[in-house]
Amino acid sequence: MLKGHQSWIFNSKPVILSSAAVGGPFEAQGPLGSDFDLLHEDIWLGQDSYEKAEKKFLEQACEIAIQKANLKKEDIQFFISGDLMNQIISSSFAARTIGAPYLGIFGACSSSMEGLAIASLLIASKSAEYVVSATSSHNASAEKQFRYPTEYGSQKPPTAQWTVTGAGAALLAQEGDGPRVTSATIGRVIDMGISDPFNMGSAMAPAAVDTIEAHFRDFNISPDYYDVIATGDLGKIGHRIAGDLLAEHGLKIPREILTDCGILIYKKEQPVIAGGSGCACSATVTYGHFLNRMRKGELKRILIIATGALLSPLSYQQKESIPCIAHAVSIEM
Amino acid sequence: MSSKKNKKLTPVQQKYQSFAKAREPKPSVLRNCMRAFVSGGAICTFGQFLQWVFMTYFDFNEITAGNPTVAVLIIISVLLTGFGAYDHIAQWAGAGTIIPVTGFANTVASASIEHRSEGFVLGVGGNMFKLAGSVIAYGVFSAFVVAIIKITIQSLGGI
Numbered sequence: 241m242l243k244g245h246q247s248w249i250f251n252s253k254p255v256i257l258s259s260a261a262v263g264g265p266f267e268a269q270g271p272l273g274s275d276f277d278l279l280h281e282d283i284w285l286g287q288d289s290y291e292k293a294e295k296k297f298l299e300q301a302c303e304i305a306i307q308k309a310n311l312k313k314e315d316i317q318f319f320i321s322g323d324l325m326n327q328i329i330s331s332s333f334a335a336r337t338i339g340a341p342y343l344g345i346f347g348a349c350s351s352s353m354e355g356l357a358i359a360s361l362l363i364a365s366k367s368a369e370y371v372v373s374a375t376s377s378h379n380a381s382a383e384k385q386f387r388y389p390t391e392y393g394s395q396k397p398p399t400a401q402w403t404v405t406g407a408g409a410a411l412l413a414q415e416g417d418g419p420r421v422t423s424a425t426i427g428r429v430i431d432m433g434i435s436d437p438f439n440m441g442s443a444m445a446p447a448a449v450d451t452i453e454a455h456f457r458d459f460n461i462s463p464d465y466y467d468v469i470a471t472g473d474l475g476k477i478g479h480r481i482a483g484d485l486l487a488e489h490g491l492k493i494p495r496e497i498l499t500d501c502g503i504l505i506y507k508k509e510q511p512v513i514a515g516g517s518g519c520a521c522s523a524t525v526t527y528g529h530f531l532n533r534m535r536k537g538e539l540k541r542i543l544i545i546a547t548g549a550l551l552s553p554l555s556y557q558q559k560e561s562i563p564c565i566a567h568a569v570s571i572e573m
Numbered sequence: 574m575s576s577k578k579n580k581k582l583t584p585v586q587q588k589y590q591s592f593a594k595a596r597e598p599k600p601s602v603l604r605n606c607m608r609a610f611v612s613g614g615a616i617c618t619f620g621q622f623l624q625w626v627f628m629t630y631f632d633f634n635e636i637t638a639g640n641p642t643v644a645v646l647i648i649i650s651v652l653l654t655g656f657g658a659y660d661h662i663a664q665w666a667g668a669g670t671i672i673p674v675t676g677f678a679n680t681v682a683s684a685s686i687e688h689r690s691e692g693f694v695l696g697v698g699g700n701m702f703k704l705a706g707s708v709i710a711y712g713v714f715s716a717f718v719v720a721i722i723k724i725t726i727q728s729l730g731g732i
Binding site: 288289290291384388389390391392393394395396397398399431432433434439442445446477480481484485488511 | 589684
């Protein structure tokens with residue numbers, strides 16, 4: 241049901257029956273390593289290309305989520321997925337394996353919450369019994385497509401971020417036990433004219449701020465309603481900018497509530513420069529870490545704002561600025 | 574907001590960009606220059622050492638020793654690229670490892686390795702010079718322009 245300008249409220253509260261997070265070796269070394277369901281030592285996963293490895297990550301996340309809910313692939317009515325690869329091949333190829341009716345989406349790194357919002361809408365409108373929403377990213381395949389070859393020796397600036405290798409999946413149902421999706425706010429495309437692909441945090445921060453403000457305006461609640469408000473992958477720099485920008489706009493979010501998945505996923509000592517990024521950043525942290533904490537009773541209400549930079553390798557070479565988007569989903573226990 | 578050459582940022586965008594700039598860490602130019610000096614200098618000193626080895630222990634003179642010296646440097650940097658060490662060294666060294674011939678070898682090798690999954694023809698062959706191509710194109714063109722200038726000055730009775 242529409243609420244305010246750009247939000248949906250799900251009165252039936254779709255349940256996240258199960259969720260899964262799969263990660264690579266770098267994620268395993270991070271502080272959230274124990275929240276992953278499966279960790280791989282090899283970023284190739286025994287495949288002969290990074291793209292195939294990414295697809296494998298996504299398939300595994302979906303399989304684990306389905307298995308955890310004691311369901312079979314055939315029970316899944318719709319599969320919603322998105323990723324960063326050209327023509328979202330990881331998602332479509334994983335959908336070929338899963339065999340469920342499939343909706344491919346692209347919201348860059350915001351795909352995780354875009355997928356979760358659409359899946360919740362399908363469940364809330366009684367259009368489906370079981371829906372899987374998933375997303376993936378792979379450090380090497382993203383570097384290959386968007387930047388330089390992985391072994392190329394260029395020095396990255398202090399604003400650069402590290403794409404998370406992994407995949408996250410959530411299985412939603414009409415009824416059952418687990419965290420429930422209560423509302424979602426769909427973001428607008430915001431472009432502040434930043435065109436440096438090594439500075440995604442600054443480019444995406446205004447989009448996150450816009451969506452957060454829209455969310456609190458539409459629902460007329462205050463930030464302390466939530467135990468955690470986490471942006472997707474702003475990294476250290478974008479997180480600081482977003483916090484300051486929100487304060488400047490008069491929306492004060494306590495420091496201990498506002499956090500960022502891109503900061504949480506890696507340790508300070510890991511050479512990730514400004515933090516994590518990629519579709520799998522918000523997906524693995526939300527579907528692994530945050531949902532685990534909710535199930536343990538440590539968190540009651542969380543708001544995840546997945547941020548995405550809607551650029552293509554061509555658009556930035558043609559000196560276009562980077563349009564950004566953010567989608568917020570609120571999950572309550 | 575499209576990318577016309579005379580692109581103008583709106584006042585809101587300009588305000589945001591200076592807001593963001595104030596919160597972004599700046600790359601340390603001095604530190605990067607020092608590191609580039611040390612690492613680039615080390616590579617060049619090592620090259621000088623190789624040249625001395627070729628001149629002392631092999632049958633090369635100061636001019637002909639250049640080729641085997643460069644070949645050894647290229648082989649080393651290609652191996653370091655293949656073993657996944659070069660990019661880590663370069664993150665520290667910056668321009669120090671890009672400017673010497675080792676950087677050129679790294680661009681070719683890294684692109685070849687990266688696109689091996691697309692096969693030898695469309696992958697390795699087609700992408701090998703993806704990054705190095707512009708260096709070759711403009712390098713050859715610059716050499717051509719410099720040569721023309723030199724010939725013109727010589728024919729005018731210059732040096």
